Amino acid sequence: MKKIAWILAAALLAGTAAPAQTIAPFKDGDRVVYLGNSITDGGHYHSYIWLYYMTRFPEMNLRMYNAGIGGETAGGMFKRLDGDVFSKRPTVLTVTFGMNDTGYMEYNGDNPEAFGEARYKECFENYKKMEKRLEGLDGVRVVMIGSSPYDETARIEGNTPLRGKNAVMQRVVEFQKASADAHGWEFIDYNAPLVEVGRQQQAVDPSFTLTGGDRVHPDNDGHMVMAYLFLKAQGFAGKEVADIRIDAAKGEVLESANCKISNLRKYGRDLSFDYLANSLPYPMDTVAHGWGMKRGQANAAKLVPFVEEMNREMLTVKGLKGNYSVLIDGEKIGTWSAGELAEGINLAEIVWTPQYQQALAVMHLNEYRWEIERNFRDYAWMQYDFFQDHGLLDANDRHAVEVLDREKSKNGWVGIHRENYSKLMHPAVREAREKEQELLIEQIYRINKPVVRKIELHRN
Incomplete structure (x- = not known):
């Protein structure tokens, strides 16, 4: 598994992945808004990014906001910049x-080249309108993200690929990058690296796809x-959760990176010390979340070396002989040989450590x-992709409901979102849900602080 990950990492670093720190890390107090379509709206990439900051920088107060709406184009995003995006006061x-x-579908029609060219030009023209608004933002860092790809190459039963679509998407990515370069904005491309992941995996399994099977929406692992x-791209490769190195023979702490080691004691062949990390390990969800998702985060x-590069909580103890049980806060987490401990064990890969369990609570609260937030995005879809076109943006009155019920048989998405809208159309309900969301965030930032752990090594 790790061999595959490292091979892929080498391929990505050879040219498709962004070089180190092309996007500045977020700062304390930042408000990060992710503008996009359904991949952002129903997806997790922004939530997983925030989870990294929640666990790696527990003292950093951040807010991140999903501003995706399913089915949207650059033109639709332009129309809701003020009400749905800038209103979130992004930094x-x-x-x-x-x-x-x-x-x-027209990519499999009679004239796919002409169709692709027309859609490309329309996208470019719509973006130029948005670009003017982005140029006028004061004190806001803009990060252009090249879209995740349309998967044309996976063999998916019952789903004929649209040949040539992703090539047009890559042209869109090119003008996004050109715009970012021209304005001094930051840029990252998801398209080429994810195509490379697919290419690598499909060489072994032709049915592999990072999407949920529709060739469009990445599954949780894709996110x-x-x-x-x-x-x-923010430069976090090689940044460890913690690095503990101890010489047991000498009773010395050799390294304590991103952590504090105290009260190191030797008693016979055993060893103990207190460990206070600055960070928590990054928890990885094994359960699929989200509509249509089948795979966990x-x-x-198995696909990228996230653990090897960004989730290492290393415990290395030299100068031992024999086998040792390792306990944290009195709970046995495993047994290793002196040689294995001298090489180092990654505590972040052990899900039953107290610190990983603490991080899991953060992960579940974040979910x-x-x-x-997804409920609010469905409400936003009703406002900006339905009511706005009927002159009823934010009306939330009897007439709006009558129009909704008259049109829902013609538009399946209106029917799907009706129940959620019928609740959130009421200000008191929205206020209560917003407070609930804020309480969850406050709880995350209460419980995500590392605490002193007692680590013991007992000779077996």
Whole structure:
């Protein structure tokens, strides 16, 4: 598994992945808004990025906001900039589009080249309107994100690929990068690296896809790959959770990176010390979350070297002989030989350590937060992709409901979102849900602080 990950890492670093720190890390107090389509709206990449900051920088107060709406193009995003995006008061704004802009079924029609060219030009013209608004932002960092790809190469039963669509999407990525370069904005491309992941995996399994099978929407593991690429572009490769190195023979602490080691004691052949880390390990969810998702976030560890590069909580103890049980806060977490301990063990890969369990609680709270935010994104879809076109933006009155019920038989998405809208149309309900979301965030920042752990090594 790790061999595959390292081979892929080498391929990515050879030219498709962004070089180190092309995007500045977020700062304390940043408000990061992710503008996009359904891949952002129903996806997790932004939530996984925030989870990294929640666990790696527990003292950093950040807010991140999903501003995706399903089915949207650059033109639709332009229309809701003020009400749905700038109203969130971003200090950092990420912008991604292209999947819907480039169209669908006509790529398998009579004149796919002409269709692709027309959609490309329309996308470019819509973006130029948005670009003017972005130029006028004061004190906001803009990060252009090249869209995750349309998967043309996977063999998916019952789903004929749209040949040539992703090539048009890549042209959109090119003008996004040109715009970023011209304005001094930051840029990252998801398209080429994810195509490379697919190419590598499909050489072994032709049915492999990072999407949920529709060739469009990345599954949870695909979103974690996207989060990995973003964090890598922020320069976090090689940044460890902690690095503990001890010479047991001499009773000395050789290294205590991103942590504090105290009260080191030797008693016979055993050893103990107190460990206070500055960070928590990054928890990887094994359960699929989100509409249509089938794979958990943790599957991404098979595809990219996130664990090896960004999730190492290393315990290295030299000068031992024999086998040792390792206990943290009195709980046995495993047994290793002196040779294995001298090489180092990655505590972040052991899910039953107290610190990993602490991080899991943060992860679950973040997932609850994501679910509430998704309700608000469905409400936003009703406002900006339905009511706005009927002159009823934010009306939330009897007439709006009558129009909704009259049109829902013609538009399946209106029917799907009706129940959620019928609740959130009421200000008191929205206020209560917003407070619930804020309470979850406050709880995350209460429980994400590392605490002193007692580590013991007992000779077996």
